[in-house]
Amino acid sequence: MSQAVKPAQGRTSTPLAGLMPDATKIHRLSALLTLLLLIAGFSLASQAFFSVNNGLTILLQTSVIGLLGIGMTMVIITGGIDLSVGSVLALSGVATAMTVKAGLPVAPAMAIGVVVGAACGAVNGLVVTRLKIPPFVATLGMMLMARGLALQLTGAAPISQLGEAFGRLGNGALFRVVEMQPNGFPKVIFPGIPYPAILLLLVAIAAAYMLSRRQIGRHIYATGSHQEAARLSGVRVDQVKLYAYVMSGALAGLAGNVLMSRLVTAQPSEGVMYELDAIAAAVIGGASLSGGVGTVSGTMIGAFIIGILRNGLNMAGVSAFIQQIVIGAVVIGAVWIDQIRNRP
Template identity: 65%
Template sequence: MTMTVTTPPAKSPARSGGRLSDRQKDLLQKFAALGSLLVLIVVFSLTSSAFFTVNNGMTIALQVTSIALLGIGATCVIITGGIDLSVGSVLALAGVVAALAVKELGMPVPIAMMIGILTGSLCGVINGVLVTKMRLPPFIATLGMMLIARGVALQITGARAVSGLGESFGELGNGALFRVVTIGDDGFPNVAFPGIPYPVILMVVIALAVALMLNRSVLGRHIYAVGSNAEAARLSGVNVSGVTCFTYILSGSLAGLTGCVLMSRLVTAQPNEGVMYELDAIASAVIGGTSLIGGVGTISGTFIGSFVIGILRNGLNMNGVSAFTQQIIIGLVILLTVWIDQLRNRR
């Protein structure tokens, strides 16, 4: 006698009890951010004829560069369950260090900028040590670094801008690939195509590199593991302190790079540069779907979030909205996205 046992079909891993999987929720958040970006583009294109032009597109891309580079670092830190409030001040310190290395020490510009980036890395190392070895809450550790870095930047410059850096110092921030310049009938040069700015190329390359690191490497899997459950990750053999420290070093290094790019664009180092930039960085990550409780986030989402903030600012400027009103609007956007993130986590 043969008995046939029928096994009920297994539940799909994507859905359990009608709930969305983490991956589906991430995609939903990312497409919501992308939808918001497209809506902003349509609205501002209708309200301003100059918005949808090549020159304004390049302007937006340049403005977004700083937000995106800082946001990439912020994303990695937030995924581990931390926060970095120091990037705006570290940006200023790295920029003035690079400028002083050129002006006071006569160093070549590439070496001076490398010193600026390493200054940011050092600040990241200190943040990492404070969080992992001294067990300080990330909020307090990076808040202290924010004050220290800004104070050092003001101290070493005497609270004055560092100018007279030469044209070569501005090459990184103001140069462009594939720029087309023609000579007009009047003998003056005309820019036929502004080219792709070097900072934009740098932003795209770094975004791709960090995205590959998070999605395709062991280190990337460890970063997500630490943010999801640090104790479980430790028991699984993950070096939790080392991984956490790496994310703060990456954030500091990207802040240093952003400082060098910004000061290069201005061809002047301002010790007061970068105020409140850390909030833009965190906002771009959260708008793109990075969860503030850790374990969830993507670079592509942060990239979209950066453009949402950049296009919102640019469009409001072109429509004559005051800077004070812009702060209110962007603050409301941040509150809304964090609220949506909290609702998603509760469900």
């Protein structure tokens, strides 16, 4: 019989309670306010920003960041970090394209791409939990290996001519209405809801339900909040961490399918610096790099802040180099706010 463990002194709630601290709610509300201000500001700066087509473009751009951000949020909540998601995205997309080229139908090929991503995540998790290597170093190593493998498998050349079916996930839309004109050319009456946006919504709902309503979600929060207390309470900490890294890798693989499908070409050089966008989305949305804090809804707000910021700056004619400076400043600001929030 295991003895009951007394809660640590100084805590008003247990990690397993799954309750969101007031500071986190305030952080998420401030992020939502920032998102609304960005939308208002860019709408005033350009009439085209608030158009339907630009809104759909933002949804497409944000879908990849959002998928990566959800997986990153799970890892960050456990107290870890995953720097490999951009490279895993590229490797998974390449794996999908190679299997399509080998004659496999698109759907099973994309499933293989997700499995490749999950396998990379499993390696990350095992290195962190079994070899006790810090997550920063472990995932940095995977970032280099996955990118190198993607480039080696393709000879650093893109894989093209993948067929119309390959591009359906990234370029298709639900409820799209197209009318044929008398001159024989199609006219889009309603562009529809992009499949990547629908996929992001479904994944976000499933992840939010898992984190808030399922035992594994409570264990993820407990592991990041106080690892030793969670272990003494019966939580299998190593398995929980492994699960988080596998999910991060699988969602990176799914994001790779979406991105490569949008391009209808597998680019082994895609996904560079995407890990920073994913981390930024999670932290801006209220996830704490100290672990134990974070929500999927907050990460979605953070992802849209990143997506809208990039889109608005592009429309304003701001160079890509200045955009990097702005996004970097936003990340530093979000982490600084997180540090202030965690001070006693």
